[in-house]
Amino acid sequence: MTRQDWIAVIMLALLAVLPPLFIWTGQYFWMDLATRLVILAIAASSLNLVLGFGGLVSFGHAAFVGLGAYAVGIPAYHWLYGGMDAIAVTNGFTQFGLAIGVTAFFALITGMICLRTRGVYFIMITMAFAQMIYYGIVSIEEYGGDDGLVIDTRSEFPLIDLDDPLQLYGLCWVSLLVVVLFVRMIVRSRFGMVLQGGKGNEERMATLGYNVYAYQLVAYVISGAICGYAGALLGNFTTFISPEMMDWTRSGELMFMVILGGASTLAGPIIGATMFIVLEEVLSSWTVYWHLPFGLFLILVVLYIRGGLTGLLSGKKGEGE
């Protein structure tokens, strides 16, 4: 295990121990923060797969979060109010399966187009597709338009009850653990090496015989599906979903987390999500203009610490493990 792996282990251990303590000491506010943190860390990890390891700066990952959340909210809505019998369920497996399926499909279709572009164009077109979904949801009156939709019933699973904050948190934490291990496995596999090679030097990979486009597309679909799963968790956590979840500023926040924590490191998205949540809480308690010091902090990290905060903690830059 590398030092960066150890940082991920320590973060995961802290996240396993602290929140139950919050519950026992009655600190429900902190428990909520921890749940949001873990869900955002999953979403950021999915973005890191394409942004950090694949070099594909997606500015539209909030759309996957939103689609995943609506894949929980819309079935729950129809289950309560009727209509759309085929998807009118509260079964968690169906809802989460739907979240993953829909986001994977969306990633496949948009990825096929986005990945034909590079650099700034890729950033803009991923954002454009996300905005398309955003306005699409806003325009659907039945699901609340831009007022959003309350999820009356959380996803139902056997054995666990997501209405219990601790059990919901447990599901989120285990999910984060699985996602981190999954991403670790992928980036060390043959597939992951080709993906990282394509980031470093696409022409070289092409002349070696790798169809970089196909590898990037598969990575994009995997990333989108994980992010959709995070969205389904988020929907269950907030029990309120609105198009605002997929606003482009939300995509930006996910990028902040990845870059702040350290792109192309496993621990980066967890550290980044933690810093984001902590800074947001601390700074916004001082001033409503908390984005200003937050932005300055991000600029300092990007300018002076290569490999983000993970790079700082592990004593070396983040690239390539």
Added chain:
Amino acid sequence: MTQILRVDGLNKSFGGITATDNLTLGVETGELHAIIGPNGAGKTTLIGQLSGLQFPDTGRITYKDRDITRLPAYRRAPLGIARSFQITSLVMEMSVIDNVTLALRAKQGHSFRFIRAVRKDKALRDGALALLDRVGLADKADRPTVALSHGEHRKMEIAIALGAKAELMLLDEPMAGLGAEESVQMVELLRSIKGRHSILLIEHDMDAVFALADRISVLVYGHIIATGTPDEIRANEAVQHAYLGEE
């Protein structure tokens, strides 16, 4: 002898600039064919079209009797065409050996394999180490690529081209930026692989070209003005006028 690569009437323009002008060329199987020419003669554009990173406006490229004019780069490599880059083109973030294993694995079918960690694949590692040994870099296998010198990067380029087990190697200025001693080593390295692969060598270093090449073509303004053995090229008046005289 049979021709492994044949180029007929190739044209390529960028706006008003003609980079490749009705270019015709043949590379015999097993020969080391060098292309020389002044700066801006269109050498790199030519190799770009041969490797599939750029496509010609008109003309035809035939590899082993197969038309590959419009074939994308990633589909030429499996046919046995490898190239090195003039501007060192390695994956700097990766270790030396990882760069080479990428070349080896490209020959082993698809890499949509998600589970097993690459670095645990012993056979692959041994194969890559053998290649690095051939270019004299085995002891640096696990260093990050970015930490190596320019000369060592040039050698890595050759190791990668060898790793692709190509029948036709397109080498784009392998001596570029090398010091005197490194150049000598590179010439020796190229001499050691000559004959086993067909090689199209684009090079500025005249000493190297005349020492290594079986045949030389002279490229001026995107057009080949002469092809022949090193002695014929030395004696060719048009070449002397266009090129050698200015040296």
